[in-house]
Every structure is written in structure tokens, then in C-alpha cells.
Amino acid sequence: MRVGYSLGPLLSADEVLKCARLADGKEDVDSVWVPESWGRESFVTLGAISQITKKVRLGTSIVSIFSRTPATVAMGAVTLDMLSGNRAVIGLGSSTEAIVESWHGTKFEKPASRMREFVECLNLMTSGEKVDYAGNFFRASNFKLLNAPARKHVPVFMAAVNKRMVSLAGELADGVILYLRPLDELKMTVAEIRQSTAGKEFEVALSLICAVSDSEPEKARKRAAKTLAFYVAVGKYYSKFLAENGFAREVEQIRQEYRKGGDAAAGAVTDRMLDALAVYGTGEECRRALLKFVNAGVTLPIMQVNPVRDAEGSFREMLSTF
Secondary structure, three states: OOEEEEOOOOOOHHHHHHHHHHHHOOOOEEEEEEOOOOOOOHHHHHHHHHOOOOOOEEEEEEEEOOOOOHHHHHHHHHHHHHHHOOOEEEEEEOOOHHHHHHHOOOOOOOHHHHHHHHHHHHHHHHOOOOEEEEOOOOEEEEEOOOOOOOOOOOOEEEEOOOHHHHHHHHHHOOEEEEEOOOHHHHHHHHHHHHHHOOOOOOEEEEEEEEEEOOOOHHHHHHHHHHHHHHHHHHOHHHHHHHHHHHHHHHHHHHHHHHHHOOOHHHHOOOHHHHHHHEEEEOHHHHHHHHHHHHHOOOOEEEEEEOOOOOHHHHHHHHHHHO
16 A cells, blocks of 8 residues: 655654655655645755655645745756655645735635636646746746756646536546545545546545654554644634534534634544544554545545654654554
């Protein structure tokens, strides 16, 4: 089974590099992904990782289409591809209204329409050919990369929550990155994706909150629940999606507890909710949980690293588990 790992803000920069090097030494590790929100910058981090790894694919998961132009991402994608020997994968997403408007000073509007133009323009630019593009959101005149790209196409994955964005990913991208989708809903979504992408090579990636500990499984559960509670509490689209798909009571309670502060919100995450969305517990429990998502049609599970003890030790345990 191919597995990817998301090395996020719960790890220090030094820990990210150490974990990436460890992942590269395992035959069954497909990829390493670096998320971006308001912490580390993805391309810089992946550039560093490219120099200490040889095999794993290197993915952004995700960079926002509101924080960069297609030309900026094209240059980053081709540079990373050159540095890594054609191992780059560009994960794109719309981010959130709060981040886009409060931190980037850009109006958050028409994300799906903007995504269509962004991917169209990006694919043209990374080909190395001269690009003239005139859209409603993006324009480019006589753009051409100074250095010829190592390959004509850098794979693009789209992060998607709602049906329109999922459909758009199937139409324009090489893969989709899903997150926080209840197992029953996931099965239906994957079936729809497979129908719409029949005849083309298309990756269905699912990022999964993951916390593993054979010695302290309850601590692993609490770590996974804490991460899930955070995303539900602050993620407008995730909370809405989950409320509409069987978890309205939990979402409301988590949001209420989060406003009070402390770790109370994690206590509002039920076993039913956590089992439907995350991989946690002992190694054997995690393997069984992961298999459920793979059997739902996921072709690339991306394990979001949530350290239960020290980061390197926890990551070594994850590698041995999967």
C-alpha cells in the first residue's frame, strides 16, 4: 500500500527534515506533503527536503490560489521539480475567507471560478511554452519561463470540500485531496469521482488525522481528537460539511466548548465521529482503520502526523505501522 505523510505545524522545521529523511528510506512511502496556512512556507520547506531525499514525491498540501498568482506558483513548481528530479506535486486549494481576507488582503469570492482559471493558466505556464492568458481573475501576456522545465507537466492536485470543487478537480486536475469526509459519504464521493474520471489516470488522495501509540493508545486518541476539534471549531467549511453529513450535534458542541478555551472541545469529539474521520490508537487499530478508507476507494492515503510523544519517535512508530 502506498502511503504519504503530511508534515505540518506540530513539527519543528528540524523535525520536518528529520522525518522526511526517514520517510525517504522506506519503500512503501509514496510522498511527503507540507501544508501551508500561516506558518512555514511550502516551497521553501520542500526545496530543503528535496536536497536530503531521493525517492519520495514532494507535495504542497495545500497552497492557496488567493495568496499567489499562477506565475508565482509555476516558478515555484518548476524550480522544485528541477531540484528534486521531477518529484514535485502541486496541491492547490482556496483556503478560507478568514485567512484570505484578514491576512492576504484579498476578497474571497468565487473560489471555484478562480480555481478553474488558476489551474488552466498554471498548466500552460509549467509547460515551458509562451503563455498569453486573459481571464476574469488572471491575465498574463508573453509569459515564458526563463529556464526550460524538466518535464512538460507538473502534476496538480486540487483540495476539495463541496461537490462543485470535487467535480472541477476531476475535470482539470491530476488528483483530488480530500479531508474530513465521513466514511459513508467518502464512498459515495469516490464513486462519483471514478465515474467522472473514467478513462483517465486520476489520484484520489485523502489526508487523515493520524496518531499512533502502542504503549499509550488513549493518549493517541486524545491527540487525534484535539486536532479534529480544532479543525471543526475554526474551519467554516469543514464544520458546515460535517454538520450536513451526520455530525450536527457534535459540531455544535465542539464549537461551543472551543469558545470557552482550553482542551474541552476535544472532549466533545465522540468515538463515532473520530472513527469516521481519523486513524488513531495502537498500530493494529490504525492499520484496520486505514484499510476502511482504502477500501472506500482512496488511492493515496496521506497520514497527517500528530506526535503522541517526541516527534521523531512518533514518526518512526508511524512508519513501522504502515
